[in-house]
Amino acid sequence: MVLSAKDKIVSLSELAALITDGSSLALGGSFLHRGPFALVRELIRQGRRGLELIKQSPGYDIDLLCRAGALRRTRAGIVAMEGNFGLARWYRQAVESGQIELEEHACATITAGLRAAAFGIPFQPCGGLQGSALPALNGWKSCEDPYGSRRDVWLIPPIAPDFAIIHANAVSRSGDARVLGTAHWDRIMTRAAKKVLVVAEELLPDESFRERPELTLVPHFMVEAVAVVPRGAWPGSCWPHYEIDYPAVEAYVAETDSDLSGHLAAAPEARVSANA
């Protein structure tokens, strides 16, 4: 008899409960696109504190965590709400006031650090960076090519997040995660992190994954737990299911105080549980 892998499906609140105060989180997606935003909101509902966010291009997620006072630190390459929304205001205020510590990266140096962790090596050379003030700021070291090309290269130390959390288009019961369209940096995040959590639009039968295994970005054995949350990337997009909910983003940006109760109550996952 062939035993199947264990069932990894949990509720959104159970998924968030796996993350303890002070954890470092690599969050998938980019700006307002296919981010695990329902999980970020649930961490805030549960009052999580002292988190670190690792992401090449955070926006809504980091702004929300700063606004809730849940973040202590970030490693990021570019932070904005994007589109016509400009800077992420609560993030900006948190850095300017010293509420959070910023380790400023280029997007590719985050990727290099994640690659070092994923490859199991103590550092990863990264192209470019010549003349930038970022290496000195972060204390990165360079070395000359030991094979004699006389080219110097910057060496980025490993970035091994406690958790990688991605929003997938679909999952299997045992945790295979299917991503459609660009994977952004989700793949390398899931290879670098100690544990992988997945939020997904929908649950599909194993047969569907067997028919198109090349669409599976993360195999089930690498995944700790999964929550199925339709519209969980709201107010961002999840292609091809839905686009950015611009009125919702405008309403979020227009709010001037730190009280998130209205915004959290308007989220799809909150409306579903209120109706249940």
Next chain:
Amino acid sequence: MPEERWSGFSYIVTNLARFIRPNEVTFSGVNSNLPMMACLLAKDAYDFYFTYINVAGGVDPHPTKVPISSSDPMLAAGTQSIFSNEDFYDLCTRGGMDLCFLGAAQIDGEGQTNVSVIGDWHAPKVRLPGGGGGAVMLPTARRSCTWRTEHSPRVLVEQLDFVTASGGMHGLVTPIAVFVKRDGRLVLQSWHPEKTLDEVIARTGFPIDGKGATPTPPPTAREQAALAALDLAGAFEEAAHVTLD
């Protein structure tokens, strides 16, 4: 003729598009609506092929509408492959990126950029978004171009508050001027015909002399038609808030 006049918005988008060359790999990224429109304009207005790749993973995509976010998955609609983030960075660092559009808050005369901070990095007056790909792409892409919707000495500076990315821009477009790199310095190539050379020099914080510069040739009928088709309702022009002052 009034139809040949530039607006600040059409000036930036169209002159960014004029940096695109045949058969080259050209990239536009996050937070980059004006270069996104420049790439789409060039696909429509110019009689040559170039490879347009973008941060949404699209390779020569066929978007059915122009998205408000320049990283929107719409920019991968109709693509025949997904060329994702890790791929295009690696392409750039190994020398395969011909033209990169990269954002900037401040630009100096060598075409270096600050996208990090106004004031001291450790005690910021304004914390800016950060450079994203800049620090890695600017020194490794064959050419990079940037744009600003403001032309002033606080944006085009002698001394950056912080060097986020070095390596030097090949081109820079503002609402009133086009700069290009010559002997390692950004020099004025042309200026908005409704402005004077003296005004452009006065509003540029790094030294330029304007030698060899001419008024910018007006938009062609095809450039105008292509931009009009991309911004039918004028929403992008309105959101960009570009003035000549």
